[in-house]
Amino acid sequence: MSINGNYFAGVDVGSLAAKSVILKDGEIFATGLVPSGVNSVESGLNALNLALESAGLKQEDLTYIVGTGYGRVSAPYANKAVTEITCHAKGANYLHPTVRTIIDMGGQDCKAIRIDQDGAVVDFAMNDKCAAGTGRFLEVMAGVFKVELKDLGAIALSATDTVPMSSTCTVFAESETISLVARGEKPENILNGIHHSIANRIAGLFSRVGIESDVFFSGGVAKNSGMKSAIEQALKVTIVKPEIDPQLIGALGAAVIARNFSKKEGLWAA
Amino acid sequence: MGKQLFRYSEANKEKFLESDNITFNDGSTVSPEEIWHYLTEEAPAKYPSAFEVNLYQGNRGSRDETLPTSLKTRYLGLTFSARMEKAKDNGKSIAFIQGGQAVDPYTAADTIALRPGLVNQWNNGLEYGNDINKENLRRKKSKEKAFHDMSFEACQTGGYEHVQAGDLRIDVIAPYTVLRCSDISYGVEAHRHGPNKNVKLLNVDYPLRFQADKPWAIEYFAKNLRRLVNTLDEVTGRKTSENDLLKAIKLHNTGRRLGTELAELWWSADVPPTNSDDRASMVSLGNLEVHGDVQASLSVLKEAKKFIAERVKNGVKGHAVADNPKRLFILGSCVGINGSRSEDAGAIVVGRDDQWSHCSSLVEEVGDPFYNLAKATLEYPYEQSIEKRAQWTIEQIKKSRADGVIFIHNWGCNTQAAISRPIVDIIKRETGIPTYIHERDLHGLRDEQEQNRVNAFVEML
Amino acid sequence: MSVKTLDVIRKRLEERPDELRRARENGLKVVGWVGYNVPEEIIHALGFIPVRIAIGGDDRLVEIGARYASSKTCVFIREIVGAFAENQDPYIQQTDILAFDATCLQNYRAAEVIEYFFKKDVVVLAVPRNFHLDEAKEYFAHEANEFTRLLEERAGAPLDSARLAESVALYNDIRKTLKSIYTFQASKDNVISWEEVYDLIQAGDLLDKREYLSLLTQTLDELKERQHHPVIASDDGDCRIFLSGSLIPRGDRKLIGIIRSVGGRIVGDDLWSGILPHLDLDIKEISPAGVALGYLNRTPHAALPYLDLESDRRLKKLQERLSEFKAQGVIYHTLRYCDPFTFKAKETKNVLAKSGIPLLEIHTEYAGSDYEAMKTRVEAFVEMIKIKSEIAEEQGVLVDA
């Protein structure tokens, strides 16, 4: 065991947000969340420093750091890089050992992950490269309706009808939305349609990997109540209530893996 | 939410009641009285989506109410699902086929043949009370799953999900693997891993490359047709004879002739005697397969000719058609443009190559019916080399006096997309008529982008 | 670890376009073939120089191809069409005649489009979809004769049976030698990598066949000298990947590079740009039909449908090879709009899952924009396999103490 103590960190630099989690004695000790900038090294460090500051720690105090997310390839501060798929699996398993299925919706990717009782990935699928059905897409829609991102889901939930979207491409969907508004459809009904259309795409993704309870919803979009409800309907499941901010799950998983790595250094070194 | 529904006006009722009965395959008939009742009472309650006044999805607030055929094809369309259910309850066998083919051998083998569009129609009609939004949502939802079960680059899924779930009682998947369609043979193959083990599978293997000039290719396709009939017989337990096929060919030739005559009559008029959708639904009766009932299609078709002749003679213009509309000829596969919205933009659709290609291919009635049918099938203009297909298309464009040509294909329709440019090139070169290539977005819902482009093209004309 | 003959082959490939140009100046004709069931021996025996046109990985050409063949044609065909439009590829420049087959309809459309736009002399071999039925074989025999007749017209001489026999013998030797070489790459302490063997196989698409055979023989001798009895088994830390799906032609090394970069080791493939076309080719009769049927009777290309899962020889072959090469996972590569392979991805995955082999589908095109996304998937897949074997070995890192 390292002399530095028992601090382990996970840093998840995603396409839209950088997240960090510091673990101490198996407990979440501090967290950080910042938007991803162009420089992913900086974004990762910002997120990490935020957590370090709030914990009153310095980087040297950390025993082991695992980097994940798109920024993992350029994370000189990390001892090891692991993909976010493995990390989300581990993070969800750590908090909720009964979870067998994870939906991660982040800024540009949507992932369907199946795990076993150890939190090891048994199968996964990701959306096609198209952005429709991701956080970025929802942000564009929030922009179209000039509403706050955090209110988007609640607005969709207040709908009285569901207007289907025909376009599957972000660019087209944006202009289609504008024409739907022009022909007098209500914003909440259109937004409801958008949420359901994304949920159906996710259901499609799961037809490739299957679903097993319990189901966990991670990533920033998991904070969107409309999305959560639409997915529950489309998949006919109940989503587990997260114990922490679901956007941090990837970073948490990375921190857990950091702890495991430090115990058995080299075992899984490629 | 009280969406506005269209209602047929009582003012036209009397005239409609003077028209003929529709006679079905099983010998039963339905009177105009019953049809009227269905269209004004029963159907609006069952299928509000079909009556919803929604300019964007192609349902205008008015119809060609003085054209009885318009009401009758609508009636057949709306009762389709119920009729298929009834046919199944009565032990009739149903096959899934391809859009670009005729159905003579299926008729001979006493089997209803449904192309992808009809399979979807059957499924859509199984649920009552939906408005347009609900119906579109339902369709998108099941497609999304099917796309993942097959391929998310499939243009359409041919009801795969419903056949496999047993919701649609289809006994056999046996399409011609015509070149028109890139996905069809993979779509057939996909059924092998579904849960429904009862559905029989067969690809009726359509040869390529100058096929009509190769005797061995015709022989091969004739053998495929025999195999098809045997497969259909395995389902029905009947034994289809050569004579049965000959009878079916004769019947279908009658339909094809009538369909062709009707189209030519329509083209002969100075002003379009009907709107785009009515034209299309009448001409497509010629293949006799469109409503899943050969006799019903035939009886409506026969009568239609009479009405059109009358309109042409009196110079009557179809309902909601603009004065001097721009005449569009539509090429491509499976999909068409939105008729009524294009009319609002000052255009009219005067023809399509899809369906028309095989409607205009008559089958020789003397000699081995399998060979004759094979030969005629390998001669489908749509299936020929680029140059030959283009020349045939040009003839049709000229006959229909089109002002513009739109090649539209589905997202994922690889084999049509691949030659859209060469075909359109030749047409432009030889006729000077403006052309436009359009791709329908995935999931096949019509959208604003598409209409904007079509409208812009019409304005350009 | 380098094998010396491979350097010779690389050099010979560089010289090849010039060599073809000189051969053509001396009156020989080059037949460029594109497809999956083109019976190359017939082309060879007629005195043509056969060259396989299979290139990929260049997004710019794909864009150009889309102008002619639409953006909805598979990426591979778009690139081929684009390459003909541009006419810069040294092999395309040297072709006099093109031979296509209609195994895949998109390949067939490419023939039509290239013929129309670039005024090429194109010969097409039609291929039946019901390939396993007797009547289909009979029909295909006719098509093979027709194909031969069209080539004879262009050769100005009939096909000579003795020459065909020679060509068949030569090609049989090539196939046999390739198969032996292939075993070495999958072995423990291998001196040749799968990647090198893959390039070696593709060199055969372009080089003179006799010379190619002698280079293969040299390679095999070299391998035998260094590694007497190759044993197919894992080295430490291997994550043994089998590559399946749409072809990966020369010029496209994106996925292969990614697999290696994240610590995966490719140990086998059943790609139509790899070893598969060289397997199970049994020519029973020296005639155009005999040769063509030999091709058709191989493990069939994915564009030819099997309507009954039980009878599917493709899947059987895949399973056999997975165990032969001791693969731990399959990366199933599908190109954008390649329906033959894309339609089968899910089913193949389900079938293999029954024997505990995971499958990852990578759906991609030639643009570099999905590089990171692909890498994440492949890396996660490799992690998944490694963790799985670790957990199996001892309760590994991912299990909390």
Ligand SMILES: Nc1ncnc2c1ncn2[C@@H]1O[C@H](COP(=O)(O)OP(=O)(O)OP(=O)(O)O)[C@@H](O)[C@H]1O
């Ligand atoms: N309160 C909120 N309500 C709704 N959505 C939110 C909220 N907070 C963040 N999001 C969404 O979460 C997304 C970012 O999530 P996350 O941090 O998981 O993505 P990422 O890891 O950067 O992306 P990826 O995993 O695709 O690379 C944003 O696109 C935003 O739309």
Ligand code: SF4
């Ligand atoms: S869109 Fe094209 S590929 Fe699809 S079913 Fe229609 S014809 Fe076939």
Ligand code: SF4
């Ligand atoms: S098999 Fe796939 S990659 Fe090859 S030509 Fe056909 S669609 Fe293209």
Ligand SMILES: [Mg+2]
């Ligand atoms: Mg993320």
